[in-house]
Amino acid sequence: MRQTTLALGLAAVLLTAAPAYAQFAKPLDAVKYRQSAFIIMATSFGRLGAMVQGKAPFDAKAALENAKIVEFMSHLPWQAFQPGTDLPDSHAKPEIWKEMDKFKADAGKLQEMTPKLVAAAQTGKLDEIKVVFGQTAKTCKACHDSFREEL
Amino acid sequence: MRQTTLALGLAAVLLTAAPAYAQFAKPLDAVKYRQSAFIIMATSFGRLGAMVQGKAPFDAKAALENAKIVEFMSHLPWQAFQPGTDLPDSHAKPEIWKEMDKFKADAGKLQEMTPKLVAAAQTGKLDEIKVVFGQTAKTCKACHDSFREEL
Numbered sequence: 001m002r003q004t005t006l007a008l009g010l011a012a013v014l015l016t017a018a019p020a021y022a023q024f025a026k027p028l029d030a031v032k033y034r035q036s037a038f039i040i041m042a043t044s045f046g047r048l049g050a051m052v053q054g055k056a057p058f059d060a061k062a063a064l065e066n067a068k069i070v071e072f073m074s075h076l077p078w079q080a081f082q083p084g085t086d087l088p089d090s091h092a093k094p095e096i097w098k099e100m101d102k103f104k105a106d107a108g109k110l111q112e113m114t115p116k117l118v119a120a121a122q123t124g125k126l127d128e129i130k131v132v133f134g135q136t137a138k139t140c141k142a143c144h145d146s147f148r149e150e151l
Numbered sequence: 152m153r154q155t156t157l158a159l160g161l162a163a164v165l166l167t168a169a170p171a172y173a174q175f176a177k178p179l180d181a182v183k184y185r186q187s188a189f190i191i192m193a194t195s196f197g198r199l200g201a202m203v204q205g206k207a208p209f210d211a212k213a214a215l216e217n218a219k220i221v222e223f224m225s226h227l228p229w230q231a232f233q234p235g236t237d238l239p240d241s242h243a244k245p246e247i248w249k250e251m252d253k254f255k256a257d258a259g260k261l262q263e264m265t266p267k268l269v270a271a272a273q274t275g276k277l278d279e280i281k282v283v284f285g286q287t288a289k290t291c292k293a294c295h296d297s298f299r300e301e302l
Binding site: 036040 | 183184186187188190191194220223
């Protein structure tokens with residue numbers, strides 16, 4: 001019991017827990033969260049891309065691991081586009097909040113593709129991955145064109 | 152075929168693919184990657200913590216989702232502690248590279264705990280989660296004490 005209490009105390013110090021009423025304690029936390037999710041996703045998608053483009057040797061195991069990371073991460077960033085998180089150092093265009101339905105639909109298109117990317121990687125065939133990688137990249141680009149500002 | 156070529160071209164523009172010979176193109180990319188992984192992990196661990204500490208209402212479904220995120224993310228940051236990524240704006244202490252075996256062992260302890268956290272969340276019982284949450288928090292703190300600099 002004492003150990004648990006101690007550990008919970010430590011956890012309280014370690015963590016900035018979001019208050020009960022909010023997903024994120026501060027708008028900047030939401031921005032950092034979604035940027036983090038995109039960084040992880042883009043890193044794995046980039047590694048897949050390097051294989052697909054012949055810039056890195058094809059490694060079926062690594063391709064599958066990276067596809068699974070892309071799939072997992074494709075569910076995370078969207079919750080963090082809350083009202084009031086349109087901060088100056090964010091790449092988010094104001095259109096996100098003006099056209100939230102379209103934004104969510106675009107996110108949904110990515111989420112439809114990423115399990116297919118995992119399935120393609122599970123075949124262990126680079127040609128299969130290449131096709132789905134290209135389709136997935138188009139969902140990224142379509143959403144970026146509408147909603148991502150280059151800073 | 153043209154579509155695939157187009158999409159691959161887009162992907163090349165969209166992404167900063169790591170070169171074939173490296174996990175990360177630049178040391179700063181590695182720092183951002185591991186910081187991103189910790190941000191995602193800490194956010195979910197913080198949400199669990201809020202429930203465990205009674206600061207947020209217990210939501211079994213959200214608890215399980217967050218436990219799964221913690222478990223998934225517990226595998227990602229470590230690859231990014233490459234030699235040469237000890238940058239000034241990083242929280243990483245130089246001890247990481249001096250005592251890499253201990254650092255990896257600490258990471259392993261977290262990775263042993265996180266599936267247990269998911270299993271606890273799958274019971275749907277806050278008391279079960281509380282115990283494993285506390286144990287997991289101690290693995291975070293032990294590693295932070297040795298290897299994380301407060302900036």
